[in-house]
Amino acid sequence: xxxxxxxxxxxxxxxxxxxxxxxxxxxxxxxxxxxxxxxxxxxxxxxxxxxxxxxxxxxxxxxxxxxxxxxxxxxxxxxxxxxxxxxxxxxxxxxxxxxxxxxxxxxxxxxxxxxxxxxxxxxxxxxxxxxxxxxxxxxxxxxxxxxxxxxxxxxxxxxxxxxxxxxxxxxxxxxxxxxxxxxxxxxxxxxxxxxxxxxxxxxxxxxxxxxxxxxxxxxxxxxxxxxxxxxxxxxxxxxxxxxxxxxxxxxxxxxxxxxxxxxxxxxxxxxxxxxxxxxxxxxxxxxxxxxxxxxxxxxxxxxxxxxxxxxxxxxxxxxxxxxxxxxxxxxxxxxxxxxxxxxxxxxxxxxxxxxxxxxxxxxxxxxxxxxxxxxx
Numbered sequence: 001x002x003x004x005x006x007x008x009x010x011x012x013x014x015x016x017x018x019x020x021x022x023x024x025x026x027x028x029x030x031x032x033x034x035x036x037x038x039x040x041x042x043x044x045x046x047x048x049x050x051x052x053x054x055x056x057x058x059x060x061x062x063x064x065x066x067x068x069x070x071x072x073x074x075x076x077x078x079x080x081x082x083x084x085x086x087x088x089x090x091x092x093x094x095x096x097x098x099x100x101x102x103x104x105x106x107x108x109x110x111x112x113x114x115x116x117x118x119x120x121x122x123x124x125x126x127x128x129x130x131x132x133x134x135x136x137x138x139x140x141x142x143x144x145x146x147x148x149x150x151x152x153x154x155x156x157x158x159x160x161x162x163x164x165x166x167x168x169x170x171x172x173x174x175x176x177x178x179x180x181x182x183x184x185x186x187x188x189x190x191x192x193x194x195x196x197x198x199x200x201x202x203x204x205x206x207x208x209x210x211x212x213x214x215x216x217x218x219x220x221x222x223x224x225x226x227x228x229x230x231x232x233x234x235x236x237x238x239x240x241x242x243x244x245x246x247x248x249x250x251x252x253x254x255x256x257x258x259x260x261x262x263x264x265x266x267x268x269x270x271x272x273x274x275x276x277x278x279x280x281x282x283x284x285x286x287x288x289x290x291x292x293x294x295x296x297x298x299x300x301x302x303x304x305x306x307x308x309x310x311x312x313x314x315x316x317x318x319x320x321x322x323x324x325x326x327x328x329x330x331x332x333x334x335x336x337x338x339x340x341x342x343x344x345x346x347x348x349x350x351x352x353x354x355x356x357x358x359x360x361x362x363x364x365x366x367x368x369x370x371x372x373x374x375x376x
Contacts, residue, residue, distance in 0.1 A: 020365040084312060098241035103188040103199045111161065112167075112323050113200050115216070116159045119223050122343060130369040131329070145321065161172050163217040166277065167201055170215045170256050173280040174202065180287040182206045184196050191237045198237045209288075213239060215256045215275075221263040221331070221340035259283065264337050305342055305350050310359065312336050313374040320363050320371035323347040 010048070103111075131144060154162065171187045178185070182204050189200045201214035212234055216227050231253040239251050257263055259274035265284055266272055274283045312330050313321070321345045331340035339347070351372045354360045363371045 001370055005007065006321075012161075016334070042173045078122065096335070098191060098193045100191050100241060100246055101192070103190040107190065107197075107199055109164070109189050112160045112163045113156075116156055117164060118220060118226065119158075119220065120156065122220065122223060125220060128367065128369040128370060129324040129328060130365045130367055131325045132320050132363070132365050132371060134318050134320060134373060141316065141333075144316075145330075159217075163215075167215040167257065167273075170275055171202055172211075173275070173282070177280075177282060178204060178355050180206065181284055191234070191236065191241055192310065198234045199308065200234050200238070203238075205249075208249055209252050210238065210242070211254055212254060213254045218257055218261055221261055222327070224255065224257070224263060224267055224341040224345075225341055228253075228267050231270060233253070243352070256282075262331060262337075262340050264341065267341055304338075305346060308336060308339060308348070309350055309354065310374070312339070313360070313372070317374050317376060320361075320365070322369055322371055323351060336358035 001041045020301075084268045124188065133140070167187075171185075174185060184203075184239055186203045186205075187201060191198045191200065201215045202210050202211075204213065205210040212231060214231055216224070218224065218227075235251050235253050242249060248287070253270050254273055255267075255270055256273045256275050259276045263274075264270050269292060271284060271286070273285045275281075276283075309326070312333075316330075322326075324346055327339055327342065327344055330336050331338070352362060355362055355372065360372050361375050362372070366373050
């Protein structure tokens with residue numbers, strides 16, 4: 001083969017239109033087996049990117065090259081990458097701090113696993129559930145001597161799957177049962193700022209209010225205190241995100257729990273919405289929450305628990321209680337519902353403090369458990 005022939009072939013191969021054709025053919029050859037293997041999303045991104053490159057070579061134009069960068073970016077990256085590019089080009093500094101996107105499956109599962117692990121840890125430090133009467137009582141309060149049935153045992157993996165399933169059911173049910181008009185309904189929303197990431201289960205956007213919803217498949221109401229703290233952090237980050245984009249909207253946190261959980265209607269101003277897993281119905285889901293009295297952090301303090309315990313033990317002075325019986329049975333009595341949001345450790349510590357102050361009397365039950373009663 002002569003040098004002239006080789007030169008002609010090389011010129012033909014390096015011709016932009018020929019290169020464009022080769023890119024297009026390569027894209028098709030690579031995409032087909034990927035689609036067959038079930039990786040359609042990746043195949044679409046790959047095919048789209050290579051075809052855009054092919055068009056660039058075919059056009060052989062600087063403007064087309066520039067536009068192609070953004071087109072490929074939309075195919076292979078998330079929204080926040082494009083926001084960064086926009087910030088560079090138009091000097092929009094407000095996009096640099098808080099970014100929003102969709103959480104990955106691994107991030108969602110990781111969040112569920114950490115929450116389940118935390119609740120398992122709390123359950124493992126529960127003390128014996130016990131109660132004894134001080135003297136013969138003609139009529140006893142309903143259920144005071146009944147030992148509640150043991151909770152069904154689930155492995156950590158089962159608890160994680162149940163939590164993810166509840167979140168999915170709540171999201172699907174919300175689509176038709178939100179009691180107000182809204183602009184958008186999103187789940188698994190990630191708000192990030194630098195290395196900090198906040199994964200919000202569900203966000204409902206309306207013209208004036210954005211609702212941040214956390215779905216918690218808790219088995220004990222005391223875990224809700226941690227959920228409120230979590231939402232406090234999410235709310236601050238989300239408010240920062242709205243401020244940067246000059247969006248004027250209030251932020252209202254909500255917690256959704258199974259209706260089997262014995263929980264108050266609100267904690268520190270955060271409404272607790274109950275969800276029936278069988279009927280898929282919500283209770284305490286309102287069109288507005290302005291009527292809620294914002295409860296300061298102090299209302300969950302030791303002083304608040306102390307007054308609740310003294311009042312409860314005085315009204316049931318014929319009985320001596322274990323901390324767990326106070327939490328489980330006492331929280332179901334009218335006026336003492338907030339006992340449920342304190343852990344048995346919180347209750348035990350406060351009982352021991354009252355015992356040291358000679359307000360209470362300690363005894364040992366027939367089962368060998370520590371019991372506390374008001375000093376008569």
